[in-house]
Amino acid sequence: MTSYSISEINTIVKGELIGDTSHKIESPEELQKASNNQITFIGSRKYVKLWADSKACAALVSSNLDVEPGDNRALIKVENVDLAMAKILEFFNPPAPVFDTDIHPTAVIHETAKIGNGCKIGPNCYVGKDVELGNEVVLYPNVCVFDETIIGNHTIVWSGTVIRERCIIGSHCIFHTNVSIGADGFGYRPSEDGRGLVKIPQIGNVIIGHFVEIGANSCVDRAKFSSTIIGDGCKIDNLVQIAHNSVMGRSCIMAGHSGLAGSVTLGDGVIIGGSASIKDHTTIHSGATVAAGSGVMNDVEAGKTVLGYPAQDARLMLKQWATVRRLMKDQ
Template structure:
């Protein structure tokens, strides 16, 4: 088991060490669940009072908080406790699952596929015709990569994920379990006789940039034509839907249960809260924030924060909610 002194940890964080603990620290934990040999973090004033009830021997805290460490306890003050704690979590991160063989004997790899150096391919994976895997790609068991797909260097794909034909995946991506990339877009039109629905062929693909992370059970559909595009550095939570022909800029965030309808365009740095939905053919310009549970039905200018259903400027919506609450209380 890994363990570190408080000085070792502070050398990594370069913070201000207050107090001292003789305990060897063998892991991080939540404030009120931590044991004597664990380190925790405090990033908000609302949790300061809980330090007295915590058994943790050390805490990483924001440098704007005033707190006494106590006997045989230590604090490390940093500018951002969340980011500092990320370094500690990485320090104690357990090793990834072990591959007994680079390519498991039950994996099916087409003879035309190109496999880069240092790739790991788990049990029951399928690698189709003319697939190209870069160096250091990891496919955990039961991953399917269909024909003519390209996956960049050091991308990690967890079990159950399916990547359909002709998709292009960048370097250093992470796809969690049961991600779907390149399924048909949801395209139907009423038939001429009005008695059924006609499926619109979806002949495009999906292009995903570098350093993209996609959470479990999320779906990115292929385009009707051209490409559905996820820009570099985007982070997508679990159970998120990105529909056909949508385009996400760089470093966008989509929280769980949110969704983009067809042909939505996001600028750079757009943040979409949980369970929010964006209407088709809508543009959210760079820096937009969409509050959780909101429904966006029109274009949003750069830097705006919108909230509600239908979504409006957050300040206006909050004023409406206050007015409605006052009205209800007056009845």
């Protein structure tokens, strides 16, 4: 197992080293679970009191916190603990699963498909007619990429993911296990005789920008016409639904179990909390935040935070809840 001195760790994060430790650091760990060969982190005042009983030999600490290192222990003070810990986690990140052969013999690749340099295609993958894979694309076992899809350089697609026909995927994307890209949008209307439902054909596609990450079991549906669009740098959690013809700007975040109904538009940098739901044909403008569990029924202004069901200005909603609690106490 590779291990590092505290000075080597500090070289990575470029913080202020306080104290010293003779222990070699083998991995990062939570404050209460760490052993004396591990580094932890303290980003909030409420966790400072746990440092004394922690077995960790070192900790990344927010620069505004007053903490003493202790005997044979060290602290590295940094401006942003989360970003510093991200560097440490990347440093200790184990290597990806190994491909014994770049293109497994059980993979089915159509003769018209174009495969870039350095691509890796695992067992039982399917690559359809006129598909284009850029350089160093990785398809882990049991991935399906259907006809006329284009995938950019260095994109990684994990097992079980299905990318339907005519989708366009950017470079440096990561799709985790069982992601669905380009399934039919949910479109039905009552039949003329009123005795059934008529399926509305979904003839569009999905366009995904660069550096997009989509979590396991999430779905991005194809458009009824034109495209469902995910902008550059968006990060989408597990179990998220993005419906047909929705458009996400750059660097949006959607937490788990949240969902966009059809034709929703998000500006740049929008944050959608877990289990929040957004009504169809609404617009959430750049920099807005939708709190977890909220239901957005109307457009949201740029930079605004909304909360509740139906979602309202967060400060107004919190005042309403406080008033209700006071009224309940008075009864």
